[in-house]
Amino acid sequence: MDKLRAIKLFVKLANLGSFTKVAEQTNTSKSMISKEIGRLEDDLGARLLHRSTRNLQLTHVGEGYLQRAIEILEKLDDADNFVSDLQHNVRGKLKINAPMALGITDLSVLFADFMLENPDIELDIHLGDESVDLVEQGFDLGLRASSRAIDSNYVGKPLTRFTYKVCASPEYLARHKAINLPKDLSEHNCFVYSYFQGKDVWPIEDGVAVKGKLKVNSTLFMMDAIKKGLGLGFIPDFVCQKMIDSGEVVEVLAEANKPRLTLYALYPARHFVPTKLVKCIRYLEDWFDNNKPA
Secondary structure (H helix, E strand, O other): OOHHHHHHHHHHHHHHOOHHHHHHHHOOOHHHHHHHHHHHHHHHOOOOEEEOOOOEEEOHHHHHHHHHHHHHHHHHHHHHHHHHHHHHOOOEEEEEEEOHHHHHHHHHHHHHHHHHHOOOEEEEEEEOOOOOOOOOOOOOEEEEEEOOOOOOOEEEEEEEEEEEEEEEOHHHHHHOOOOOOHHHHHHOOEOEEOOOOOOOEEOOOOOEEOOOOOEEOOHHHHHHHHHOOOOEEEEEHHHHHHHHHHOOOEEEOOOOOOOEEEEEEEEEOOOOOOHHHHHHHHHHHHHHHHOOOO
C-alpha cells in the first residue's frame, strides 16, 4: 500500500464527501478509491468512515486522524516548497574548499566579486592544500589544481589552466653555479612542497631528483625564502608571476618541458544540482575566461 497516496485520498474524500467526486478529480475508479481507504483502515486497525448509499460520515477516530493528516500534508508541501525554492532561487549557503595559495591570490578577488553580484548567497570558504573528502566534510564545492586526472567520485568541471615555473632570486643565481639543464638542479638547494604528488622529483623533462633545506606545505611561505636568496622552488604561476614581472625573482629553465595544472571545480555527483551551485560554477568559468593573462 502507498500510505501517502491513501492519506491524500482520505483527506480529499473527507473534504468532498463523495467517492464519485474524488474519482472524477483523480481520474480513478470509485472501487479503487474504496480499496485504498479500506487498506488504510486495515493498516491503522480502526474505521475512519461510516459509509452509506447517500453520504459519508467520519468516525470519531476519523475526525482526529483527518486533522493530523492535514497537518502532515501541509508540512510535506512546505518541505517540497523549501527544496524547490533553494533549487530554483540563487540563495542559501555554499560551503567551498579551495587551495590556500590560490585562495589568497586570485580567489579572494573572485569571491568578493561573486558576493557583490549574489548578496543572498552565504559563503563558507575553507582554504587548505591537504586532501579532503568533500562529501564526508559537507562541502558543496571543491577547487583543485592538478596535473593528473581527477577523482572519479566527483563531477569535475575544468575552469582554467596554470603553468609551473622554476624560480630563484637574482642574488641566488649570482652566487651559485649556472643552471642550464634540468640535471643541474641536483647541485642546488631546491625547496620541496609537502603536498606535491611527485615528492622529491620535479617533473621537468624526464624528471629530476632534487633536495633542499626547506620542506613546507605553503608555496607562499616558500616564495619568501626564494626572494631572500636561499634556494629555488617549483611554483605555480598564480603564485610567482607577479614577482617575476617585478624582478624580485627570475624564472630559470623557462624552455624546459613542464606539466600544466588544470583547475577543476569538483562537486559530488547528484541528480539535482542546486541552482546556487550552478550559478557559482558558471561565475567561476566566466571570471577565469575574462581574467586570463594577456
